[in-house]
Amino acid sequence: MADIAHCRSDFPALQQDVNGHPLVFLDSAASSQQPAAVIDAVARYQREDHANVHRGVHTLSHRATELYEGARDKLCHLVNAASRSEIILTSGTTESINLVAQSYCRPLLGPGDQILISWLEHHSNIVPWQLVCEQTGADLIVAPINDRGEIELDKMQALMTDRVKLLGVGHVSNALGTVNPLRDIITSAKKLGITVLVDGAQGVPHMNVDVQALGCDFYAFSGHKMFGPTGTGVLWGREKLLEEMPPYKGGGDMILEVSFENTVFNELPYKFEAGTPNIAGTIGFGAAVDYLQSVGMQNISEHEQALHRYMVAKLAAVDGVRLIGTAREQASVQSFMLNDIHPHDLGTLLDHQGVAVRTGHHCAMPVMQRFGLPGTTRASLALYNNTDDIDRLIAALEKARQVFA
């Protein structure tokens, strides 16, 4: 296990007691905590450098613009985009996917056309497609998953035809932790010329992502799942596609020239960034990238993988625990049930012992329906977790079982 134990002390929120116990935070897949470096970068910006970006000649405006655009550069390098024009700053994964649905798909789709997704997707990678299908008369089709929670690749491939105008697939399932076989999926799709969007909300926080090597066309992710602020996110897209797409929203900054006869849109990436952006949040996002890279994505991956193996082994040994999601390749996310205790009751019983887990459908109701469950209890790990956290979880589960016995 890569030794990154010292990182835990970088996170102020983890240094507290909850319900009389030191906090064990196992809910990073919903939203991660922030290192002091990120919190301070945001506060320092507000105390020293804030002004609106892009259109000011005064010093603060210039400083704000440099910091904001500097964050874009960091994000560009993080995912190895071909150019900074390809990094559209959004309010999060959800907005990134809606942008593609409305700006790329809506003008393109008609009756008979299809959008293909998998049964594993988060609501943010389902509902935007449902909306655009309803708007255009196209159909949403869905590739099934097996009992381990893996996409059935052959069935997905069988659904790929020239009627499919876009394939939307997650990098990592937030509900089950499944790492999808993106290379196989994208290779098959690309043979048929199908445009591919990857929902990377749970990908970027856990592994090195190289969008050019992946070969997809769009990749969406959120700042708040990778130690950055809420209200920030990225849509990466191939420049050629982005160039051809009409703007998503209208407003300040996304135009070169406005008149009532003729409005000229700005160049990429600004064409897709209307209005005052989340300046402070994006600067914090940039600081989060710095933090991730200072720890090292490889170290983070190794640490999380080792800890996940430890957690799975311990969970499996608890009487009455049933693991939900047993994919052969899994990120550091694990769903489970304990006897017939409803996940919400279990969540409360664990919270009471200072252990924070997420319970419910994890915005992936189809996955829950597939397994015939109202929801699961989910423990998700980040670089700041350790084996003590897992031991505390296990002890709390034992106690919960007793209460409900």
Place this chain on the structure above:
Amino acid sequence: MADIAHCRSDFPALQQDVNGHPLVFLDSAASSQQPAAVIDAVARYQREDHANVHRGVHTLSHRATELYEGARDKLCHLVNAASRSEIILTSGTTESINLVAQSYCRPLLGPGDQILISWLEHHSNIVPWQLVCEQTGADLIVAPINDRGEIELDKMQALMTDRVKLLGVGHVSNALGTVNPLRDIITSAKKLGITVLVDGAQGVPHMNVDVQALGCDFYAFSGHKMFGPTGTGVLWGREKLLEEMPPYKGGGDMILEVSFENTVFNELPYKFEAGTPNIAGTIGFGAAVDYLQSVGMQNISEHEQALHRYMVAKLAAVDGVRLIGTAREQASVQSFMLNDIHPHDLGTLLDHQGVAVRTGHHCAMPVMQRFGLPGTTRASLALYNNTDDIDRLIAALEKARQVFA
């Protein structure tokens, strides 16, 4: 003048030197500075209470939800909405207006229908309508302004017919400071049953706003213009209209139930809030409302009005200054030209003396075209400005004139 001089020390960013001079910040209309109370509320939240909202049973998630929804309550009271269901949290005014354009107007409009705006509008209250007009074949029509920079009310009224499906008008012009006669405009529009959206980005920061008393249907504003964080905003709308509108974006949180056959949308306001929101920013926005109310909107208005009168008198006395925007009712925003010096050169000359003003078209190119100018220099005031700031501005203008003489 209401004595709120002590407020200036609440703003850390104002306590600095820029280019060797104590900073004079006259660019609040672009984005205001934040009091320490707001900066600290955001940082404290991140250090102590952060988790994703709405779907968690654990303690941090509950705390985050309470703080986030508490901010919504504060915003609800601030503008006197009929219920918290009417407060849609967005990323800013621009997004609020796009939401109405796409979700309210797009399904409604067809060829022959019209959207009516004024010549004074900010690009964010122009381009969203241009986009939806292009999408639907409707027409955008524009009420002219006079040489003082006031909407010509009779001409606007003459444009109000039953072809007009929505009237979009600013509360206060960000370029010229004009306070629009909303009561007259709304009364006329309402006689014909025209739906009215008010762009309140520059209204809420300067005066008491009561959306029910105004009688409009939608009111949009941004956090960062009223001492709150960037990436936050509100769309207020009448519950009845919001109920009938389809969702704007799809994703987590805006649904009650997702299946591939049938997705049930959530209730208001959540129907319009897809994905993880800007939690920290919104909590900061709530803290900004607390701050505004602790100083008192009435005190703020009086202070700004008095200071604006002082500034206008001083500016008018500078040799070569020409005021642009001389409406009979003006908020604390003033545009001007100095001889034939290009606003950008003037901006640099002032910045060099520590005076931050905005120069250019202020995202209101049609206003600039109307006055035949490439742009203006704009000084905008907030509660933290004082007569010293104005005196420094005047001295810096004199110096600039010498350099260009």
Place this chain on the structure above:
Amino acid sequence: MNNLNNNDELQDLYRDLILDHAHNPRNFGRPDEATHTAEGINPLCGDKLHLYLTIDSDNRIAAAAFEGSGCAISMASASLLTETVKNLPVADADACFVAVTKRLTIRSSDSAAIANVDFKELRALDGVRRYPSRVKCATLAWHALHAAIQHPQSTATTE
């Protein structure tokens, strides 16, 4: 790691009576006939239940039953509800809705305001007051009751 105080609180939430009703819900199932029905959805928990009432010509609740799935708190609360409202005049049942939701959401100092309702077994729900995120679970069935009384066929949610 655990202190007594904490265990007490937890046992206060999951009292034996609650666990008993959760594991063996009373009046569970869909009756052949019902004059008023409502669906209750709690998106937080994924709790979902149907409440079935038979209101007779005297405006009295002749029968109450429910069906659905959810956490122990929501199931126990629904089960307790069916026992509580049976044979009550509709107006009294609706008063119970007001009283229960108030009791679980307001601060204890205000509880005098609702002292006039006889809570009996419903007191078992009191433990939920310390868990604000679970209050919705406990009040779901009561919202459905109110909705069914107002509109013979309706949906209630707790958001």
Place this chain on the structure above:
Amino acid sequence: MNNLNNNDELQDLYRDLILDHAHNPRNFGRPDEATHTAEGINPLCGDKLHLYLTIDSDNRIAAAAFEGSGCAISMASASLLTETVKNLPVADADACFVAVTKRLTIRSSDSAAIANVDFKELRALDGVRRYPSRVKCATLAWHALHAAIQHPQSTATTE
């Protein structure tokens, strides 16, 4: 309130030569004929200019003119450009574009890299290096030059 140092810097930006070119731009106006034209837009400032080149059969810039409006920096830079590129082979003119944009944007320690271009009057633009938000004004005309050389009719922006 003002210190000497500051005044010096300002006068460094707005040198007499700059103000002279800004107030009396050379080669200003639209010529009757031009083989290559480009539009330059700087959305930050609202600067807008048209550059007109006549490139002869020897691939030499026989004439250069511009038209437009903008701040003193962009006007002066365009005026200086027309004087600089006149009679230059196209390749040399394009090299000037590279040299000027580099000179104004890179750190002084790197300036050896571009030492081989003879800047003469163009040195007047050096003052802009201290004002990063104004660099775009100074480079706008040069971007238009590059665009016109690449594509006989084109638009360049500085964003």
